[in-house]
Amino acid sequence: MRIERESGIEFDFSNAVSCSKHDAVNHVWPGVDFLVEEPARWIWLEVKNWEPAALPPRRRGGQRWSFLSKMKSNAFFAGELRAKFIGTSAFLALTDQHPVKDIVYIILLESPRFDSALKLHATTRMRGLIPRSGPWFVRVEVAVVDLGDWNSLFSGYPATALP
Amino acid sequence: MTDFPFHQRLRLTNFTVFDDAEFTFTRGINVFVGENGTGKTHVLKALYALQFSRSRDRKLEEAMQSVFQSKDLGLLIRDAAPQGVVAEVGGEWHKMDWVFVIQHSDKNHNLGDKGVSRRIKMPRPVFIPAIDMMGHTRRFVSTFDEYEIDFDQTHRDIVSLLLSPEKRRTENNSGGLSETLMAILGGSIEEENQRFYLLTPKGRQPMPLVAEGLRKIATLHQLLRNGWLRPGSVLFWDEPEVNLNPVLMDEVVGALLTLAQSGVQVFLATHSFVILKELDLQSQAVGVEAAVRYFAFARTKDGTTIHAADDYALLHPNPISAQFDRLYDLELSRAIGTRGQG
Numbered sequence: 001m002r003i004e005r006e007s008g009i010e011f012d013f014s015n016a017v018s019c020s021k022h023d024a025v026n027h028v029w030p031g032v033d034f035l036v037e038e039p040a041r042w043i044w045l046e047v048k049n050w051e052p053a054a055l056p057p058r059r060r061g062g063q064r065w066s067f068l069s070k071m072k073s074n075a076f077f078a079g080e081l082r083a084k085f086i087g088t089s090a091f092l093a094l095t096d097q098h099p100v101k102d103i104v105y106i107i108l109l110e111s112p113r114f115d116s117a118l119k120l121h122a123t124t125r126m127r128g129l130i131p132r133s134g135p136w137f138v139r140v141e142v143a144v145v146d147l148g149d150w151n152s153l154f155s156g157y158p159a160t161a162l163p
Numbered sequence: 164m165t166d167f168p169f170h171q172r173l174r175l176t177n178f179t180v181f182d183d184a185e186f187t188f189t190r191g192i193n194v195f196v197g198e199n200g201t202g203k204t205h206v207l208k209a210l211y212a213l214q215f216s217r218s219r220d221r222k223l224e225e226a227m228q229s230v231f232q233s234k235d236l237g238l239l240i241r242d243a244a245p246q247g248v249v250a251e252v253g254g255e256w257h258k259m260d261w262v263f264v265i266q267h268s269d270k271n272h273n274l275g276d277k278g279v280s281r282r283i284k285m286p287r288p289v290f291i292p293a294i295d296m297m298g299h300t301r302r303f304v305s306t307f308d309e310y311e312i313d314f315d316q317t318h319r320d321i322v323s324l325l326l327s328p329e330k331r332r333t334e335n336n337s338g339g340l341s342e343t344l345m346a347i348l349g350g351s352i353e354e355e356n357q358r359f360y361l362l363t364p365k366g367r368q369p370m371p372l373v374a375e376g377l378r379k380i381a382t383l384h385q386l387l388r389n390g391w392l393r394p395g396s397v398l399f400w401d402e403p404e405v406n407l408n409p410v411l412m413d414e415v416v417g418a419l420l421t422l423a424q425s426g427v428q429v430f431l432a433t434h435s436f437v438i439l440k441e442l443d444l445q446s447q448a449v450g451v452e453a454a455v456r457y458f459a460f461a462r463t464k465d466g467t468t469i470h471a472a473d474d475y476a477l478l479h480p481n482p483i484s485a486q487f488d489r490l491y492d493l494e495l496s497r498a499i500g501t502r503g504q505g
Contacts, residue, residue, distance in 0.1 A: 050495070071495055072492050072495065073488035073489075073491050073492050073495075074488070111494070111495075114494060115494075117436075117487070117490075118487065118490060118491050118494060120440065121436070121484065121487035121488075121490075121491065122491065124440065124443070124475065124476050124484070125476070125484065125487075125488075127474075127476035128474070128476030128477050128478075128479075
């Protein structure tokens with residue numbers, strides 16, 4: 001069993017070829033949460049949970065507004081999410097771990113009210129921000145999903161929101 | 164695909180809201196995106212007027228007046244332009260340059276089309292205005308010709324094209340599009356005494372009673388049937404999304420891509436994210452024949468500026484995307500912020 005937790009969501013990555021908690025090893029640049037290896041591709045997974053219960057206690061109080069401003073569209077899409085992709089790419093290049101498989105960058109945004117239109121927009125926005133050919137000549141795709149989408153699209157790696 | 168002539172370039176100087184704007188078009192689908200009042204329809208109409216005059220051997224000045232509904236073409240010179248400055252609209256069609264000039268004179272405003280070579284012969288263009296005309300065909304042309312009414316030449320022309328008989332030699336190269344559109348309509352179209360009817364198994368319904376979204380599908384179908392949309396045609400469509408339910412938008416975009424693949428150059432202005440996203444997604448499966456180019460019309464202190472991209476995700480500035488960003492931020496605040504503080 002390979003169970004991982006992030007932002008109040010528990011993932012079972014037992015079916016993956018390999019899985020690493022990338023931001024636990026990459027302290028150099030911003031990085032995505034998980035690198036999940038499949039036979040034909042990599043899933044780079046970034047998890048953000050807006051469910052109030054999932055927010056760290058300190059962010060429910062006075063720091064909530066700094067968290068909120070960090071998550072605002074411009075800072076979040078063009079800043080943080082793009083930087084995490086670039087930072088992960090740079091770290092892998094620096095440590096000589098060039099991916100030879102295609103990459104799908106999944107941003108899991110769990111929110112009580114994040115609807116399809118906003119997910120579609122967020123995906124489109126991210127497509128314009130991510131270098132999709134990548135430095136390694138592998139194909140890069142990006143998608144913004146919620147927990148339901150994740151379990152439907154990646155049923156081999158079931159995820160549940162922790163109470 | 165045959166190498167049909169098409170609009171390759173356009174340059175607008177001191178024209179309406181444009182100080183100096185330049186476009187390089189694709190032979191496929193050219194999509195104009197921008198806030199209200201940034202000049203999208205002006206571009207559609209300027210190209211249409213030019214092409215209409217060159218297809219009918221009419222004076223460009225008259226075409227501009229009737230398309231822009233203004234006897235005084237001086238109104239088309241940019242307000243911010245200094246007195247005495249001329250407006251220029253120029254472009255390239257099939258490797259041939261054309262230009263026309265609107266200038267002030269003491270008594271009136273003249274339009275010089277010396278640059279629009281009489282040698283250039285263009286196919287008759289099709290302009291589908293934002294207002295549906297399929298349900299308003301009876302006596303429209305004669306009324307327009309007889310009276311001063313608040314419709315412009317594009318409304319008259321589309322009615323005229325819809326009512327015209329089928330062309331004798333129509334190349335059926337639309338990849339089964341007519342059949343697809345008929346399936347969406349659930350029947351066929353017939354015309355009697357200048358009024359269209361939708362014939363379905365349930366009966367014969369006058370077109371004014373048909374849902375307006377379906378009338379748009381019927382418009383495309385009729386233009387295909389009577390041969391005005393065929394390889395080599397140019398289609399201008401202003402806001403196809405008006406009164407169109409999003410469930411039909413994938414069909415409309417599919418139809419546009421099929422037309423582009425068959426050799427129809429398309430220009431459309433839209434405010435619809437669904438139309439844009441359908442184009443973005445469907446065009447990737449179609450290939451280069453139906454290439455899509457997006458043009459962002461951005462209002463600046465120097466007039467409207469143009470930014471082009473072949474990938475919708477790279478279009479910037481994009482007012483539709485900006486609105487979704489705003490909604491995203493509101494949703495974020497609602498999700499994370501507490502009541503009364505979000």
